[in-house]
Amino acid sequence: MSSRQRVAAIAKLSGWIIAALLLAHCGTEQPQSSLPTVRFWHFWSEPAQRSAIQTIVRQFEQQYQCRVELSELSWNDGKAKLFAAFNAGTAPDVLELGSDWVAQFSAAGVLADLSDSVDLARFLPFTHPPAQWEGKTYAVPWVVDTRVLFLNDSLLQEAGVSTQPPADVDQWYAQSQAVQQLPDAYGTGVNGADPHRLYKKVLPFLWSNGGELLDSTGFPTFDRPENIEAVERYVQFAKVGLVETQRRLDDLFIQGKIGFWISGSWLLDRIPKENPSLRYRLALVPPMPGGESRSFAGGEYLAIAKSTKQFRLALQLVRYLTSADVALQFCKLVSSAGFPADTATFADPYFATVPGRAVFAQQLRFARMTPVHPQWLEFERLFEEAVTKVLYGKQTAAEALRQAQQQAVQIAQRRR
Numbered sequence: 181m182s183s184r185q186r187v188a189a190i191a192k193l194s195g196w197i198i199a200a201l202l203l204a205h206c207g208t209e210q211p212q213s214s215l216p217t218v219r220f221w222h223f224w225s226e227p228a229q230r231s232a233i234q235t236i237v238r239q240f241e242q243q244y245q246c247r248v249e250l251s252e253l254s255w256n257d258g259k260a261k262l263f264a265a266f267n268a269g270t271a272p273d274v275l276e277l278g279s280d281w282v283a284q285f286s287a288a289g290v291l292a293d294l295s296d297s298v299d300l301a302r303f304l305p306f307t308h309p310p311a312q313w314e315g316k317t318y319a320v321p322w323v324v325d326t327r328v329l330f331l332n333d334s335l336l337q338e339a340g341v342s343t344q345p346p347a348d349v350d351q352w353y354a355q356s357q358a359v360q361q362l363p364d365a366y367g368t369g370v371n372g373a374d375p376h377r378l379y380k381k382v383l384p385f386l387w388s389n390g391g392e393l394l395d396s397t398g399f400p401t402f403d404r405p406e407n408i409e410a411v412e413r414y415v416q417f418a419k420v421g422l423v424e425t426q427r428r429l430d431d432l433f434i435q436g437k438i439g440f441w442i443s444g445s446w447l448l449d450r451i452p453k454e455n456p457s458l459r460y461r462l463a464l465v466p467p468m469p470g471g472e473s474r475s476f477a478g479g480e481y482l483a484i485a486k487s488t489k490q491f492r493l494a495l496q497l498v499r500y501l502t503s504a505d506v507a508l509q510f511c512k513l514v515s516s517a518g519f520p521a522d523t524a525t526f527a528d529p530y531f532a533t534v535p536g537r538a539v540f541a542q543q544l545r546f547a548r549m550t551p552v553h554p555q556w557l558e559f560e561r562l563f564e565e566a567v568t569k570v571l572y573g574k575q576t577a578a579e580a581l582r583q584a585q586q587q588a589v590q591i592a593q594r595r596r
Contacts, residue, residue, distance in 0.1 A: 232513035286313035325518025345463030359439035368421035369429035385410035388471035400588035477547035
C-alpha cells in the first residue's frame with residue numbers, strides 16, 4: 181500500500197470513529213427542543229436574584245433532564261398578569277405567590293390540589309394556614325422573613341438612655357422621646373401612608389395586645405377595644421419620631437438619624453455598603469405592656485396551576501425548590517430572601533455567623549402572617565386607610581376603626 185493509500189485509509193477510519201462518537205453522544209443527550217418543559221413564573225427580577233434563580237434551576241434541569249422556562253413578574257402588576265393568564269388559559273405550570281395572595285387564588289379554583297402530594301409538617305407552623313383553603317393544600321411554603329427592631333447605639337448613648345433594647349412599648353416610647361430631643365435626630369421611624377407596608381408595622385401592636393382584625397370565622401373585628409388601644413399606641417409614636425414611607429425611613433436610619441426603626445433583613449446588606457461606621461444593633465419588636473413580642477411575617481409560596489399538563493414535573497420542581505438544601509442555597513445566594521420555611525435549616529451555622537441573622541431567626545418564632553381570607557387585600561386597604569386617618573389627625577382611632585368595620589362587614593357579607 182502506497183503512502184497516499186495509507187493516508188486515505190486513515191482519514192476514512194477517522195471519519196468512521198468521529199461519526200460513531202457523534203451517534204453515541206446523540207443517543208445520551210436529547211436536543212433541548214425535545215426535552216419536557218415546565219414554565220415557572222416568579223418575582224426575583226433583580227440581577228443577583230435572577231442569577232441565583234438561574235443557578236438553582238439549571239441544577240434541576242440537569243438532574244431531571246428537562247427544561248424550565250423562566251418568566252419574571254413585578255410586584256406592581258404581577259398579580260394582575262397571573263389572573264389574566266389564568267383567564268386566557270395561558271397560566272404557567274408553577275407560580276410564586278405571596279403569603280397573602282394564596283387564599284384568593286385557592287378560592288378561585290385555579291390551583292392544583294396538593295393535599296396528597298405535600299407534607300407541611302417540616303415547615304414553620306405559622307406558614308401552614310396560608311398554604312391551605314377549606315381543608316386542602318394548594319401551595320407550599322418556600323422562604324419566609326420578618327421585621328425586627330433596629331437601634332442606633334450612638335444616638336441612644338448621646339441621649340443618655342439605656343442601650344439595652346426596650347422591654348415593651350412604654351420603654352420604647354420613653355427612649356424615643358429622649359432621642360427626639362437631639363439635634364437633627366428622630367426618636368422613632370413611624371411608617372405613614374404607604375400601601376402594603378403600613379399594616380405590617382401596626383399589626384404587631386394589635387397582636388401583642390390580644391387584638392385581631394378577623395375572628396376565627398373570617399368575620400371582621402376591626403373596632404375591638406384591643407385594636408383601638410393598639411392603634412392609639414402606634415400613632416402616639418408620631419410625637420417622638422418621624423412619619424414617612426418605609427423607603428425614606430430606611431435611608432434615614434442608614435444615615436444615622438433615627439434612634440429606633442422596625443425594618444427587614446435587606447438593611448443588613450445596605451448598612452455595610454452605605455454607612456459601615458454606623459453603630460447599631462437588633463432586637464425583638466417590643467410588645468404592648470403585659471404582652472409578648474410579635475412581628476409580621478411574610479413568605480413566598482409555590483403553587484401549581486390546575487390546568488397544567490406537566491403536573492408530575494411541576495411537582496418535582498416545587499419539591500426541589502422548597503427542599504431544605506436548595507432553599508438554604510437560595511437564601512445564601514439572595515440574602516434578602518430571608519429564611520427557608522423548612523425548620524431543618526435553622527440549625528445551619530450560616531444563620532448564627534452572619535451578623536443580625538440570629539435575631540431575625542429568633543423573631544420568626546414570635547411572628548405571624550396575615551389572616552387567611554380571599555378578601556384580605558381589601559381588608560388590608562381599609563385598615564391602612566383607617567390608621568392613616570388617625571396618624572394625620574382626621575379621626576380618632578375609635579372613629580376610624582368603627583367606620584372601617586362597617587365597610588369590612590359589607591365586604592365579608594358579599595362573599596357569604
